[in-house]
Amino acid sequence: MGFLVKQCCIGIAIALSFSVLSCVLYGSETGYLPKSVGDGLQASTSWILKNISHAVQFLNFENLAETILDVFFISSSYIPVGSPLHAYNGDMHLSVVACGDRLEEALVNIKSSLLFTKKRVFYHIFAEEDLHAGFKNGIDSWPMRWRRKFAYTLYPITYPSDGNEKNWKKLFKPCASQRLFLPLVLDTVVDSVLYVDTDIIFLTDVQDFWNFFKTFNSSQLSSLCVEHVDKNVGWYNRFARHPYYGKTGVNSGVMLMNLTRIRKTMFKSDLSSDVMSWSELLLPLYNKYRYNITWGDQDLLNIIFHHNPELLHIFPCNWNYRPDHCMYGQTCKEARDEGVKILHGNRGVYHNEKQRAFRAVYDTIRDFGFQPDYWKHIIEPLETALAATADTYCGKEREAILKELRNIVSNTP
Template identity: 55%
Template sequence: KYPFFPFVKSPRCFHVFPILYFTSYQDVFVVEVTVWMSFDGFSFFFLFFFFTSRQKSEVGRPGSKVTQAEDVMHLAVVACGNRLDETLNMVKSALLFSIKKIKFHIFAEENLAEQFEKGFSQWPQTVSSRFHYSIYPITFSVGNADEWKKLFKPCAAQRLFLPVILKDVDSLLYVDTDVLFLRPMDDIWKFLKAFNSTQLAAMAPEHEIPKIGWYSRFARHPFYGVTGVNSGVMLMNLTRIRSTLFRNSMIASGLSWENLLHPLYQKYKNHITWGDQDLLNIIFHYNPECLYIFPCQWNYRPDHCMYGSNCKAAEEEGVSILHGNRGVYHDEKQPTFRVVYDAIREYPFEENLFQSLFYPLQTKFLDTVNTLCGRIPQVFLRQIEKTMRAVYEKKVVRRVRLPRE
């Protein structure tokens, strides 16, 4: 029985034509459904409108508080010198694809703090409503601050002190400024649930092939595993780090994270090349059960393609997180990396992802096919295309209700 025609048992023809309108997936969606029904020569058209929306959250701003009830991911980055634009582009890439809200912890020199606030204020409200951020000064709780600040690259050693500074944060993802997300941050965040009872951090190997790896050939200090690990993308359970005593080569008993850092640096400072990354390798050399290793696709660097493709996970699934170390976003040595960086930087928020990001990216890749990394465009494009399709699926709301008999 049809409530609007109780005297009719059933129609001879029944057609449904859904038409979808939407602005952005933060706003209101309208679904218009046109129903055509034919009863013994009579035709009727009915229009049904359905509305749905997503509740907007508080606009991201410095010092915004995130309630415990919210399911929030934490991301930390350290920016000094000329790293402002790189950092903003990294944050942009994380927001383009991620699902959950993100709290950014930005450690920056004093002169950059105002520039970060200015940059974020220029983003549309639909974007700023999806994240919070706090900006912190560069600080080191133990040892000589000037010495720490100059270790390897300006301020890079700050990441070692995150468990000490962010005492109220349980877990976070640290990334270098030259990192770009090509899929939701939510996906790497899930690795936290894969940790066993002893694991408290996760990183990717420094290299996949020992005979061409840096640590396996040149290191003058202990390092993790066969090829060492790269700290440009590091997932951390800070609560576990703060509560663990770490074995070391200096004293028989274990040391807490904060008490370990300075004596470790004093012992090895004349033997390390890559600064804080070397110190992390030394720590996990003596505590291998504490480290979870995720595949190279989560920290894909020029080393994975400039000597021939050697990241099997990226060949199969595509790059998940692109790490443009060696300054490749800003020179012509590896143009494939620069193409991705420029495409994300030039993409206008709220524009069509395929028309304004993916298709221009594909076109620019044609100019790189004669380079070492450009020979494998599918490695760079496969995952980001998959991610964009998933974003569109989440934007589209289909709700068609047919009359009940």
């Protein structure tokens, strides 16, 4: 009898919470409910649902628990570290690392990833703690219909307690080496993740890139793009003082990582004849090459995959399209044929006049006001902005930049 009473109580609580939450969401979207009131009621209702979910799980109603958590997911995009909701945290995991002045860039990055996604996205955001409020305030200012598309957790910058924390943080760019430690610091329920630098802008559905995981063979545990297509302008083959992958090295700004495989794999190296785990390998590798690496953690990844090439999957250059691909003329055939899928504005080009075509894309996505008419508010302004860059090499490739965007906007309801 007691068990039935518990079931009835939980059912009533669920029904009431769903009703309140539906009213809150409707009121917030339509403007009938003041934002401050809506946010307060939404937070309270979400808290109730979260705690009900624990009770439901205790009673072994797993499908109902997942449904409740799904409702929580669409009503509150922030999920604290350690929350049990991480067990139901979306279809695709992305990670970005932000330090210093990279807050705005990271928010534009996240915003772009939500433009065309049809599936839920979960962002693992690693940032200096004084940036956490900026992330929350920025995301909270977005319309609810956008916040429903994803959830996120904010983490402090976290390095192993190996005595090398300060050097890890300063390696190449502030905090950039955090990506090396994602297999160690992300919860083991996260099987795979797409890591992106803050200066990444998605021009297509993230799911299309996530699908590269399905093309991995049984050994591959990561996917990267080659650093240069043309050896004549390659950096690694001309200047590197350490081993690197393939003929021209790889770029790590966009990186698919099967964390489960990375945690389990033993890696070959030139440190000894013994194989080593990921966690055992990083510090000795840094100590050996610290005076020979220019691009920090990217160089360490090149060294690792030089000795373990069978573990790496390579994706085409139009999924990590950088100024290097067009600043001396188009070198990425896939960009011209299929369009640019992911734009990578490295070297600070979003914030200077050196590559105005890249800046035009960044400014357009940054200034986009979440209007439903993408053609009017993204394509048309971007076409105008890119036309003004026609006197530059990358501006001459504006049709490659627009191609995928036009295609996907035309096919977006």
